[in-house]
Amino acid sequence: MQKKSGNDNKIKKTINILTGKLDIKVQLNESKTAKELFEILPISSNVNRWGDEIYFSIPLKADIENGIEEVDIGTVAFWPPGSALCIFFGKTPASHGDKPQAASPVTIIGNIINIEIIKELKEIRNGEKIYCK
Numbered sequence: 001m002q003k004k005s006g007n008d009n010k011i012k013k014t015i016n017i018l019t020g021k022l023d024i025k026v027q028l029n030e031s032k033t034a035k036e037l038f039e040i041l042p043i044s045s046n047v048n049r050w051g052d053e054i055y056f057s058i059p060l061k062a063d064i065e066n067g068i069e070e071v072d073i074g075t076v077a078f079w080p081p082g083s084a085l086c087i088f089f090g091k092t093p094a095s096h097g098d099k100p101q102a103a104s105p106v107t108i109i110g111n112i113i114n115i116e117i118i119k120e121l122k123e124i125r126n127g128e129k130i131y132c133k
Contacts (some may be wrong), residue, residue: 052090
């Protein structure tokens with residue numbers, strides 16, 4: 001899905017990540033990795049949980065871009081060592097404070113748009129089927 005942003009005439013890319021009854025809307029940023037992800041959609045995988053992070057393997061190989069470990073709630077990132085897409089919605093086992101922390105540096109590729117869905121992400125379980133389109 002694509003949509004035009006307000007007044008800058010740039011095309012903003014959005015994707016939907018679906019699992020169970022949830023439809024997570026994500027606005028992608030302009031990173032190379034986000035663009036590469038958009039090109040391989042649709043994809044499906046199985047969820048893994050790590051604290052208040054879900055991650056799942058995707059068929060993408062990409063180098064780290066501006067790698068960061070501590071992220072904001074609602075961040076969507078690519079984790080190169082696991083070729084995985086990560087959705088951060090709270091503390092992880094690596095967190096030192098209230099912010100999510102990845103196991104190792106990730107490339108931020110976007111943010112959840114429908115932020116009100118965050119609390120419902122805690123209901124997602126290991127092994128659930130997940131789709132990106």
